Amino acid sequence: MKKFFLFLLLLQPLAMGAQNAADLHKAVVLITTFDAQGKVLHTTHGYFAQPEGRVVTPYAPFKGAVRAEAVDWKGRHLPITRIIGASSNYDLLVAATERPDKKTPTLAAASTPTERGTRGLQQTYYSTAKKALPEATAIATVESVDGFPYYTLTTPNEEKYIGCPVVNAEGKVVGVVQKNFIKDAITACAIDASAADSLNISGLSVFNTDLNAVGIPKLLPQNDENAAYTYLYMFSRSSQDSVLVQTAFDDFRQLYPNNTIVLGDLATFYALRGNYARADEVLRQGIAKADNNLAALYDVQSALMYAKATAAGEDRYPAWTLETALAAAQNAYKANPSPTYQLQQGVVLYALKRDEEALKQFAAVNASPLAGSRSFLYAANTLARSGGDRAAVVALLDSALNHCAQPYTQEAIAPLNARAKYLMEMGEYRRAVGDYNDYEKILGRDNLTPYFYYLRSQAEVQSRMYQQALDDLETAISLAATTDEKDDYKIEKGLLYVQVGMFDEAIAAANEVLAHAPDHLDAHKVLGVAYGEKKQKALARQHLQKAASQGDENAKALLEKYK
DSSP states (O other): OHHHHHHHHHTOOOSSOHHHHHHGGGGEEEEEEEOTTSOEEEEEEEEEETTTTEEEEOSGGGTTOSEEEEEOTTOOEEEOOEEEEEETTTTEEEEEOOOSSTTSOOBOBOSSOOOTTOSOOEEOOOOOOTTOOOEEOOEEEEEEETTEEEEEEEEESOGGGTTOEEEOTTSOEEEEEEOOOSTTOOEEEEEETHHHHTOOOOTTGGGOHHHHTOOSOBOOOSSOHHHHHHHHHHHHHHOOOHHHHHHHHHHHHHHOTTOOHHHHHHHHHHHHTTOHHHHHHHHHHHHHHOSTTHHHHHHHHHHHHHHHHHSTTOOSOTTOOHHHHHHHHHHHHHHSOOHHHHHHHHHHHHHTTOHHHHHHHHHHHHTSTTOOHHHHHHHHHHHHHTTOOHHHHHHHHHHHHHTSOSSOOGGGHHHHHHHHHHHHHTTOHHHHHHHHHHHHHHHOGGGSOHHHHHHHHHHHHHTTOHHHHHHHHHHHHHHOSSHHHHHHHHHHHHHHHHHTTOHHHHHHHHHHHHTTOTTOHHHHHHHHHHHHHTTOHHHHHHHHHHHHTTTOHHHHHHHHHTO
16 A cells, blocks of 8 residues: 555656756756865765755765865856855755856755655756756655654665755755665655755854865855854864965955954964964054054064064074064053053063063063963062072962962963972972872873972972872882883882881882892992891992992992991
8 A cells, every 4th residue: 555655646747837847957966076186086966055056965975075066957067165064964065156147046945844745746866958857756754863854765776866856846845865775775865955954154163073074165154253253263273274274264354354353363373384474464464454453463463473483493584583572562562551461571571581571560460350370470480580589489379370270270280380399499398299289180190201200209208208209109110211210210219218217128129220230329329228227237338339339429438337
């Protein structure tokens, strides 16, 4: 009975006029995608969709493509210029192109889902024949994919139909044909055309892996400047494809010509790639407009000049120096006397080692509502370099950490490390251990060096946290990359064992080193002291003599002790 029902549907006459039916295939195009070398990747089909300038087509053939074109029924080649939206889950992509002429039909999606049993459905296909007619088709089953109807058709499961639209009696697109991957399937599937209408590019589309897998420029949001700028800003900082980023900047400037802040981002894009002359030119263009973004553009100019001038081995474009960076920062402050721009002046003055002037700038920022971890850290570093009191330096670092989010994040790494160092110098070892503990929590063991664990062990020893110190030395040994480095930490472990009266453990640690380095001076000294404290003076003198014979004065003094 089911087969007979489908047979009756296929026999339904065309509900649209003969001329309209003959025109349907004119909306269908042949799509070809190419890789970076110009080699054809795939061919598929699509159709001109409403609103005008859009082509709906399968997504899979576009993955890895850097160029694509559509060929209409007359054989005219139309480049795909921008990607409007993409989804591997729906296997749909919406692209921008130009209709070859006003007579070329565009198809709109049906306003409501289509049910099984709907009459008058027509299957289109690509054809260069002037009077090509669509074929009758029907819906066999209806399921759902993410809320969009998904149809099984009576359309043959052939490449000829993939990407082509199924059209209802009103000339609206019901669905886009897709390959049926069920084994031995003889009929195709289709996803509802409304799924294609849901695809677009937003400010957060830079994180869309499906879009990023297509190397064709993306269409920026056309009626939302903030969304377009968000996308552009993040895209320019994440993409490695200079051509795509440059195209996105060009598109944005054409859409929103009065937005000058974007010129700072474009300059940053060039500067990060070493094209300082072009970056300078772009900034000058923006600054010349002297609008509300003048201070911000000067600030970007200063930051880029500073980064270039302080980069190791960077000697290109001598016009950008720390002096020009300072002048740009001062211009920013003149345009808008905000603490934000005082901070940049302080940073550049610090790099110029004009510490007294830098401290004044940092003090002004730190007395303002814009004070933050960075401004207090710079003030601390400047005060320390200029010979300031350690307690005052630590107080500034305390303020820097007080402005960090809790629990600590990457922002706290530098002030924690600096404060731990000064606390060690001031004899506040337990506080130093606390800072080192927080430092470890942020970075994680796998991202720390053996030397870090050695440093923390020294603070723990001074705090009489002997077991923690031994554990850290064991960690340092396990992380050490070379035998010599491992030996250094084994000796430190041996010395700590001696300090806490664990002489047998100290002897074992030193012997581990002597097993492959029999003349190791420090290992013999550890053994000399450990045996001496155990009242085994002959063994003590034997090992101390070996160290003394290598010129170690401390070993000679110890020989006197253990006569």
